[in-house]
Amino acid sequence: MDRSPDVVIVGAGIVGAAAAHVLTAEGLAVDVVDRGAPASGVTGAGMGHIVVMDDSPAQLQLTAYSRRLLDELAPELSASCELSRCGTLWIASGEAELEAVEAKQGAYAEAGIASEVLDGDDVARLEPELRRPLFGALRVPGDTVVYPPGLARWFLDRAVERGARLHLGTEIDSLGPREVRAGTTTISAGAVVNAAGPWSGRLSPGLPVTPRKGHLLITGRYSGFCRHQLVELGYLASAHDLSQDSVAFNLQPRPTGQIIIGSSRQAAGWDGAIDRSVLQKMVARAVEFVPGLAGLDVVRTWTGFRPATPDKLPLIGPWPDEDGPWILSGHEGLGIATALGTAQILADLMLERRPELDPAPFRAARA
Amino acid sequence: MTEWAASVVVVGAGPAGIAAAIRAEGAGRSVILIDQAQRPGGQIWRHRDRAALPRQARSWLQRLDRSSVRLLTGASVVDAEPSSRLRVDLGGRPLGVRWNDALVLATGSHERFVPFPGWTLPGVVGVGGAQALLKSGMDVAGMEVVLAGSGPLLLPVAATLSRAGANLTLVAEQAPLGRVIRFGAALWRSPSRWLDAARYRAGFLRTPYRTGTWVLRAEGEDRVREVTLTDGDGERTLPCDLLCTGFGLTPASELARLLGCATDGWRVKVDGVQATSEDGVYCAGEACGIAGAEIAILEGEIAGLAAAGDRAGAERLGRRRPPHDRFVAGLAQAFRLREELSALPAGTTLVCRCEDVPLERLRDFGSTREAKLHTRAGMGPCQGRICQPALQHFFGWGIDSVRPPLFPTSLSVLAAPEEDESPPPPTSIT
Ligand SMILES: Cc1cc2nc3c(=O)[nH]c(=O)nc-3n(C[C@H](O)[C@H](O)[C@H](O)COP(=O)(O)OP(=O)(O)OC[C@H]3O[C@@H](n4cnc5c(N)ncnc54)[C@H](O)[C@@H]3O)c2cc1C
Numbered sequence: 001m002d003r004s005p006d007v008v009i010v011g012a013g014i015v016g017a018a019a020a021h022v023l024t025a026e027g028l029a030v031d032v033v034d035r036g037a038p039a040s041g042v043t044g045a046g047m048g049h050i051v052v053m054d055d056s057p058a059q060l061q062l063t064a065y066s067r068r069l070l071d072e073l074a075p076e077l078s079a080s081c082e083l084s085r086c087g088t089l090w091i092a093s094g095e096a097e098l099e100a101v102e103a104k105q106g107a108y109a110e111a112g113i114a115s116e117v118l119d120g121d122d123v124a125r126l127e128p129e130l131r132r133p134l135f136g137a138l139r140v141p142g143d144t145v146v147y148p149p150g151l152a153r154w155f156l157d158r159a160v161e162r163g164a165r166l167h168l169g170t171e172i173d174s175l176g177p178r179e180v181r182a183g184t185t186t187i188s189a190g191a192v193v194n195a196a197g198p199w200s201g202r203l204s205p206g207l208p209v210t211p212r213k214g215h216l217l218i219t220g221r222y223s224g225f226c227r228h229q230l231v232e233l234g235y236l237a238s239a240h241d242l243s244q245d246s247v248a249f250n251l252q253p254r255p256t257g258q259i260i261i262g263s264s265r266q267a268a269g270w271d272g273a274i275d276r277s278v279l280q281k282m283v284a285r286a287v288e289f290v291p292g293l294a295g296l297d298v299v300r301t302w303t304g305f306r307p308a309t310p311d312k313l314p315l316i317g318p319w320p321d322e323d324g325p326w327i328l329s330g331h332e333g334l335g336i337a338t339a340l341g342t343a344q345i346l347a348d349l350m351l352e353r354r355p356e357l358d359p360a361p362f363r364a365a366r367a
Numbered sequence: 368m369t370e371w372a373a374s375v376v377v378v379g380a381g382p383a384g385i386a387a388a389i390r391a392e393g394a395g396r397s398v399i400l401i402d403q404a405q406r407p408g409g410q411i412w413r414h415r416d417r418a419a420l421p422r423q424a425r426s427w428l429q430r431l432d433r434s435s436v437r438l439l440t441g442a443s444v445v446d447a448e449p450s451s452r453l454r455v456d457l458g459g460r461p462l463g464v465r466w467n468d469a470l471v472l473a474t475g476s477h478e479r480f481v482p483f484p485g486w487t488l489p490g491v492v493g494v495g496g497a498q499a500l501l502k503s504g505m506d507v508a509g510m511e512v513v514l515a516g517s518g519p520l521l522l523p524v525a526a527t528l529s530r531a532g533a534n535l536t537l538v539a540e541q542a543p544l545g546r547v548i549r550f551g552a553a554l555w556r557s558p559s560r561w562l563d564a565a566r567y568r569a570g571f572l573r574t575p576y577r578t579g580t581w582v583l584r585a586e587g588e589d590r591v592r593e594v595t596l597t598d599g600d601g602e603r604t605l606p607c608d609l610l611c612t613g614f615g616l617t618p619a620s621e622l623a624r625l626l627g628c629a630t631d632g633w634r635v636k637v638d639g640v641q642a643t644s645e646d647g648v649y650c651a652g653e654a655c656g657i658a659g660a661e662i663a664i665l666e667g668e669i670a671g672l673a674a675a676g677d678r679a680g681a682e683r684l685g686r687r688r689p690p691h692d693r694f695v696a697g698l699a700q701a702f703r704l705r706e707e708l709s710a711l712p713a714g715t716t717l718v719c720r721c722e723d724v725p726l727e728r729l730r731d732f733g734s735t736r737e738a739k740l741h742t743r744a745g746m747g748p749c750q751g752r753i754c755q756p757a758l759q760h761f762f763g764w765g766i767d768s769v770r771p772p773l774f775p776t777s778l779s780v781l782a783a784p785e786e787d788e789s790p791p792p793p794t795s796i797t
């Protein structure tokens with residue numbers, strides 16, 4: 001290596017790519033290492049919903065902040081990021097859930113996120129394929145959808161323009177606070193960032209990041225079949241409970257006219273095979289909400305491993321103590337939505353500035 | 368989901384699958400034979416009038432008619448679950464098919480295409496595709512037709528086109544004459560192949576058969592009007608209403624790969640009795656190497672016996688098999704694609720026609736998966752069946768993973784719960 005970078009980032013998923021983008025914009029010299037191609041990890045398997053989510057106050061803050069940062073970049077994004085301003089509809093499954101719709105709107109309003117409570121007729125008008133009776137929904141018009149590999153690559157391209165170097169196809173065997181090692185090669189740097197997603201615990205043994213498997217399915221092209229990302233209001237409960245396998249209704253219209261159907265959560269170790277029983281439950285749940293899906297053609301199914309932490313918040317900062325390498329991982333099912341916000345917090349901490357958000361809930365060493 | 372079961376289940380009712388089913392049944396097993404086409408016979412036999420088929424083909428089809436093999440046509444295997452069950456799309460309804468003892472994969476091959484400027488114009492079709500269209504009654508009488516590509520498949524299709532009254536102006540084989548002759552000479556072991564070749568050639572005597580000649584581009588506004596070919600020196604442009612093009616065959620190993628069977632490139636790896644790396648799963652015919660119908664039949668017989676537990680019988684038959692690997696390799700060698708074909712497509716030539724991805728967008732990538740993630744190449748309904756062999760040819764890239772479904776199928780077929788009582792599918796099996 002002819003020069004030693006300020007920062008070496010392990011992982012060219014959305015998280016490492018966003019970090020490279022932000023750090024090079026701050027003027028730092030950055031190297032990015034990945035054993036495969038950009039976005040070849042879970043980023044290539046995720047849905048790309050840029051969503052504000054309120055499982056906890058910290059999560060709400062982080063998702064709102066990140067969405068705003070991405071919106072600011074929107075005019076510059078390339079077509080390959082496939083940014084679509086479809087908004088989200090959180091669907092209530094019964095009268096009983098209407099209270100939760102109101103509560104959600106209150107929480108969003110406090111975080112400065114616009115949303116609108118819809119009654120059943122409104123929902124039916126907006127999304128005629130949804131099964132009646134409909135009770136209501138919360139519409140979050142500012143949520144968007146991207147194509148995650150496209151966005152990751154866009155981040156990396158910007159970083160490379162500012163001098164970042166990519167080492168693709170290079171597997172890191174181990175890392176320390178100031179160097180990473182691949183076989184007999186060592187890259188030394190001012191700082192090391194472990195952004196290896198679900199695999200980050202392999203490079204930092206003991207890090208509380210575990211794989212949480214998810215299944216998705218994509219259809220052929222059915223333009224106009226649905227217009228919003230449709231999520232059942234009960235999704236959060238399903239995402240929250242770490243102890244059990246779960247499925248929830250989550251439907252995403254792609255700009256191609258295709259529809260992605262999700263989603264499932266499983267603690268299944270590293271077995272990436274399609275689990276037919278989970279697939280069946282997931283589809284059954286989706287068809288309960290949108291009966292017309294049953295007749296659409298599927299072209300492919302796949303799985304991915306979300307990098308999960310016990311408290312469902314990402315890890316940002318040095319670990320296991322202040323002298324350790326930096327961690328940027330544990331984004332679970334929100335890594336696309338929160339990559340930019342977490343990268344900005346990382347940069348602020350590295351440059352010893354005060355982040356806009358309180359970083360305490362995300363401190364890596366909390367775990 | 369309704370479920371049927373048999374001791375031996377065979378997927379693919381081409382020569383290999385029929386032979387496997389008959390042999391397994393002959394050994395006393397219950398057999399289900401599945402094919403997505405409406406008629407049995409596979410790529411080579413199903414389109415034709417029975418009466419016009421060679422004697423051997425007629426005899427196999429008759430044996431199938433008379434057998435107790437349960438034949439399921441119009442049935443696509445869309446998924447294979449690890450628990451010895453296939454999921455079948457039968458006219459839009461899900462059907463589970465379970466094998467109690469053995470599964471035989473006889474899924475044949477796909478045509479290989481090499482993209483060149485104009486290959487996606489209407490009026491440009493695959494060589495095998497043309498054969499199928501002709502058999503199902505396409506009228507080519509009086510049409511200006513050019514056949515350009517590679518491999519032994521050009522001959523029978525040329526003969527059929529001629530017979531159907533097409534004005535077949537040229538048959539262009541990209542392989543040089545020397546290689547074609549050496550391959551022909553190596554056929555001395557199987558005189559029937561010589562006879563076939565001679566019969567086919569006799570079928571289009573008035574048309575020149577040019578080796579060392581390949582297509583450069585097809586042109587036309589709304590559809591193909593002319594085609595330009597070269598022999599490396601000069602160029603020649605011919606008027607053309609129908610251009611048939613195909614550059615050999617690629618083993619159809621998707622189902623095998625979904626089941627985890629080991630492969631060598633596209634070929635499914637098998638041992639002396641056609642057993643794959645997976646317990647109880649056998650493979651026969653072109654899915655384990657392109658070698659033609661005669662070898663496909665023999666492999667089917669071997670696999671059928673082995674699947675029925677008659678290992679000794681299978682081994683005995685196996686000894687009759689010509690040195691298969693040598694033949695497969697010889698065929699691949701004789702008709703291997705010349706370097707010049709890699710330079711055919713222009714930057715704007717589509718390589719993935721499902722997703723409209725031109726060559727120039729693919730050059731920056733290093734692997735099938737990377738290109739796919741960033742360009743959508745191979746993400747469409749054909750799931751890379753057409754563009755992956757082309758990408759392999761152009762860039763030397765590997766083969767992407769297979770995921771269910773094997774063919775686009777409705778959600779209700781792919782994900783119908785096993786325990787659901789669904790009404791039996793509309794077709795009854797014979
Ligand atoms: C089914 C599903 C749906 C999802 N939907 C959404 C959604 O709608 N919205 C959302 O925001 N998020 C979603 N996610 C979550 C999102 O995909 C992840 O949170 C995010 O991609 C994590 O990105 P990452 O960069 O941390 O991980 P990765 O993308 O996995 O990146 C890590 C990189 O590190 C590399 N690496 C690992 N180990 C090594 C090593 N030893 N040496 C070198 N390189 C190494 C890997 O190759 C990989 O490229 C979903 C996830 C799943 C599974």
Ligand SMILES: Cc1cc2nc3c(=O)[nH]c(=O)nc-3n(C[C@H](O)[C@H](O)[C@H](O)COP(=O)(O)OP(=O)(O)OC[C@H]3O[C@@H](n4cnc5c(N)ncnc54)[C@H](O)[C@@H]3O)c2cc1C
Pocket residue numbers: 378379380381382383384401402403404408409410411412442443444445473474475476477478494495496498520523524616619622651652653654658659660661663773
């Ligand atoms: C397009 C094409 C045209 C050809 N034309 C000729 C010709 O004119 N003359 C000639 O000598 N040779 C021809 N061949 C070569 C010839 O097919 C083989 O030599 C021979 O038929 C091989 O027999 P097989 O049993 O291995 O495969 P095939 O005859 O190809 O049989 C495979 C069968 O499996 C079925 N199948 C595959 N996957 C599934 C699934 N998932 N579910 C259900 N069914 C499935 C297919 O429908 C097919 O019927 C052609 C090949 C192709 C691909």
